[in-house]
Amino acid sequence: MAKRIQFSAHGGPEVLEYVDFTPREPAAGEVQIENRAVGINFIDTYVRSGLYPVQTFPSGLGTEAAGVVAKVGAGVSGFQVGDRVVYAQAGLGAYSAVHNVVADRVAHLPEAISFEQGAASFLKDLTVYYLLRETYEITSGETFLFHAAAGGVGLIACQWAKALGAKLIGTVGSDDKAALARQAGAWATINYRSENIAQRVLELTDGQKVPVVYDSVGKDTWEASLDSLQRRGLMVSFGNASGPVTGVNLGILNQKGSLYVTRPSLFGYVTNRAELDKASSELFSLIASGAIKVDVSANQIFGLSEAQKAHRALESRQTHGSCLLIPGR
Structure with missing residues (x-):
């Protein structure tokens, strides 16, 4: 058994539920990741509210986290149990202690970058990458x-x-x-x-x-x-x-x-392993060099069970930078 956030109807933060679930085994082409830090993004509020509706309930939430590979599905190469990884384009369900993710959507997280930094920035980094480097190349x-x-x-x-x-x-x-x-x-x-x-x-x-x-x-x-x-x-x-x-x-x-x-959208610009590797290589280099600093205020780090509180803070426009959920906290 593990813990996750789910919702059974669209609505405000109050629809988010903290529940037990049994993770399934990773399918072929997937890796199972024990999340150490989960990124909260404004798009998550669109999904929860129904602006971007889901079709099946109950539904998980969130697409971004950083953690450690716990299991590797059939046919996966390039990852092994214990690898530090980060992802931002998973199927809904990253607000969880454990999540299965298609391996081609997962990047290796360099040792120089913490789980918190990875989860706080990967989706945002990839977003800035496709905006400033691909949609219109800023010079x-x-x-x-x-x-x-x-x-x-x-x-x-x-x-x-x-x-x-x-x-x-x-x-x-x-x-x-x-x-x-x-x-x-x-x-x-x-x-x-x-x-x-x-x-x-x-x-x-x-x-x-x-x-x-x-x-x-x-x-x-x-x-x-x-x-x-x-x-x-x-x-x-x-x-x-x-x-x-x-x-x-x-x-x-x-x-x-x-x-x-x-x-x-990100899914129109980072669509395969080669594009993910190109984007993550550039952004990880910027983080490692110090050109991009990723810091999360202590009052914007919440336990996984505090997802409702985290969403209220995000929608109040009182936060700045990134917010995180920490499984087990």
Whole structure:
């Protein structure tokens, strides 16, 4: 028997249940992982709430964790019992003491990176990788806008941009979060509660605006994002923290300068072992070199049984950086 979080209906954090379950043996092509630290991501709240509905209940939750290989299924090569590993693209169920994961979705975790660092950053690192390196390749000296710069993904993006020699303008919701983003490497910040985003972008870029905007906020920042783009600029909408963008009039893209819009996801960019190895090699190098630092505040580390509390904290917008669940705590 082991412990996991499951839910039997969509809803608020109260639907999350801490239960016993019997892990099944890993199938062919899978490894069974004893999770030492589990990553909490905003997308988990979309799944729990039903914005991204599941079809079968009860359902597990979460796709990211770091731990140790406990069992290896038939046909798996490259992994053995005792290996330190991390994953971010598993089937739902990572909020668990034990989870079976397709081996091609698992990466070896270097000794220099702790389980907590791996679980706190792998999905966010991969997200920043596909955004800044694949969706639109940011180059040295380039200026761009990144919403929610003090969030888990945002703080990594700030550091990655600095490592690339680029100028990230980050939106934040408070002066404290502005300080966090600048400390992480943001070139400039905009407090969206007290400043006009598009106007400040215009001022910061001497009237040039930016070639690309990365927006995980959604409905609340859609117009401001479009208004911050140069002619033929790219709007990268990769999240819905304030609600989904709906009822879009495509004519507005023409009116605002023949703009482009894309709605990417990690599963469209990291789809096989070769792509995972390429991405993880680059991001692990940045972490090992110190260019990207992954620290989790003690008050954002929860026991697995405290998943409801963790989700309330995440949705309150009072957290910064990453949150973790620790099995057995």
